[in-house]
Amino acid sequence: MAKIAIINPAFEVSYWGLEYAQRLMGFKANMPVASLPLLAALTPAEHEVVLIDENVQPIDFDSLSDCDIIGVTGMSVQRFRMEEILSELKSRDLFVIAGGPWVTVEEDYFGDLVDVTFVGEAEQTWPLFLQQWATGTHQTRYEQSEKTDMSTVPTPRHDLLKNKDYMLGSLQFSRGCPFQCEFCDIIVTFGRRPRIKQASQILAELESLRAHGVEIGFIVDDNLIGNKKAIKPILAEVARWQEQHGYPMVFSTEASLDLCEDEELMELMARCNIQSVFIGIESPNEDSLKETRKYQNVREKGGTIVQKVRRIQDFGLEVWCGLIVGFDNDTPEIFQRQKQFLKDARITHAMIGLLHAIPKTPLHARLLREGRLDTSDEHPFGTNVIPRQMSREALLNGYLETMRECYEPEEYFDRLDSLFLDDGFQFRIFKTDFFRKHRWMRMKHFSFFMVGFVVMYWRLMRGVPDAKLRRVYRQRIWGAIKARIATPSIFFFYTIKCAMHYHHHKMTHDMIDDPSKFVSSYGKAMRTGPAHPTPRPPKQQVVPLPTAASSN
Template identity: 75%
Template structure:
């Protein structure tokens, strides 16, 4: 028997990480990357596996020395921490294995310090490596010749995670996306044919998550609805599982904008208790969308992009989004355009990102040929893209101003109130036929929301150090309670959004006050921290490539995304 350590390195402060809000929730991190428990499940039982997530615990290198194999996974935004961990492990004589999104697109990044690297998915190659390693016949590089059939993926070992430290659990149902966005690495890694688990696999994993006390779960698929016909029967089974267990889990996920075209699909998502959906909107400029081949956002069916967002919201699914600045068609006018679009869309949570060219994507190849890539490992303007319609400094400063504007309290709460207070948004999940026919279940849910609201309000008033923000939150929350008094679900979510605003506002303020910190931190990896550039986002590929997420979600329905959204 061999002892195997699998490590997820620490993330730097990020938009979806909600690091500044975690004390309000009593947690250390939003969500575990899906690769850790999946790799553990793929490991033959004769081996001992221990999972380490540096986001919730400090690495003990003396302990790591005692393992036969030390494996790391990680995304581009983790690569500098990965590099330092690898150096420390090699100095101690450890056998080091590296996989995940970053090494998949930059195979030579760690040089000869990696004893073994894994490219792409690893359901087949990870067990094969372990057998060859035992026989002293292992290779240096492993890459599957075929994409993993999701029907063969085992239930991840959620029991091996330190679940008490996470706010949200992670679940993967499918991989792959049918679209062809130029900047996205998802289709490079997973392909354009969506592959979906069987419904029985999904419900078995829900049993596992519930057994670990997870009641908020992010479905990390890069586009849950990539194959609409195939996902519908799975959603029906998830809805049946929810009804059988009394709706114990709240979901959020990622999907493409064409969700608005399918009422049946939206209803099934609601019945499964999916309450929020992240959508890669990227830009209100149609020429920029066509440039990046995001054709699903510009087709005329369903009206304008704003019409489509409103349709999804009016149905009863909250929309989160990613926006990108820095396309070739963008001039300095794009920043005001993005700000107006964000206001009109009524979207509270939008991660604006700088376009970033990820290795192996069509965007990277095109810009490399055009001589418009900053090839340094650290990018002093927050991205490796040299823009066409403005200077690099204009792009960075416009980006920072757009983020500042988005999370100024009065601007943020104007968007939030427009949707939740003035337009009286209702979560469809709590108004499906099941809840209409089981009013006691609806009352139970409302009691939970009321208790949660009281607890979170007290935490906000107790733990947020900024007195001006506390006053703002207090005024806004009581205004929402007065106007939506019969809807405890609404003011529960409202108080959560105040907690999330605290993180976004503080993070943005720090970026504005010290851009050099932003450049040295975010710019290092700047897949842009959100669907703005790269999307090694929520995909748990068995990050050896089972998977990763950049960030994490914070409330029922927070998508966690890194960058390069395909949805």
């Protein structure tokens, strides 16, 4: 039997991390990376597993001395902290393994600090390693020859996480994306053929999350609707589970823009209580979209990008988006076009990033051939891409100014009010047949929202140190109450939006005040999602989470 510790390093403050908002809401971290509980579930029962997420608890290196195996996983934005942790572990002469998104694309990055390296998915290689380790025959590098059969993936060990410390839970329905975006490492890691779990697996995971007190979940799939035909019966089963249990969970996820073309699919997502979708818009510049092979965003069917976004919003799903600046077809005009797009599309939350070329992607290979790749590890301009139609200084300065303007209170709340107040946005879930038939359920949710509104308003007024921002929040909240007095559920969501604004606003101004810290910390992962959200996580880190790009 082995005693195993698996570590997820601390993240730097990030767009999707919502670190400053979490403190207002009483949480320590946004959500757990999906790799930790999944790797624990893949570990044979005779071994002891400890999960350590540095985002919610400090690492006690002394207590790790009695571990036989210590695994460290992480995304590109975590690589500096990963190196510090690995160095400390190695100085103590401990047996260390590493995997995850960063190691998958830069497997030699940590050199002799690592005893065993895992590349890509690990449903097969992790148990194989443990078997070989027990007999002293383990290899120093593992990579699966075939993509994981998703029907074999076990229910993650959510019981080993400190779930109360997270704002969200994480779960996964599928892997892979059918599209071919040049900058995206998701299709490199997971492939272009979407692979989907069986409904029974997903329902078992929902039961596990519910049993451990998780009420809000992020579905980390990089494109939930990559295979529309196959995902529909899965969503129908999840919707039935929600109805049978009185809708105990709320979800958000990632999807491609062609969601707008399928009303049946949107209805199924609404019935599952998926209330928001992150969409990789990337650019309002169609030449840039064609350049990066994001053809799904320039198809004529459904109208312009703004019209497609509005169709999803009008249906009752909120749209968050990812935007990128720095494509070859981008001129300095792109910054104003991005800001105008967000206003026209009524998108409140936009993760704007500098284009970054991730190793093993087509973009990385092309720019390397063209001599337009900064191959140093810490990039003074926040990206390793050397732009074609503007200087690196102009790209960075334009990016920072775009972020500043987009998250100035007036700009942010004008976009929010355009959707929620002027156009009367209402989440589709409350218009479904189930909620029409079950008035007691509507009353239950009404009570929850009202209590939540009072608590969040109190926390905003006590927790935001900037008196000017507090005044803006008060004015905007009371304006929302007057405008939507007949829809009190909106009050709670509006206070959440204020907390999120505080995070985005503070993070943006911190970047502008000290850009040297920003480019050092984020130089190799300007496009991190979900994290997700980034949002990517996203989007499994030895079984990789969504890394520094998303193709949806």
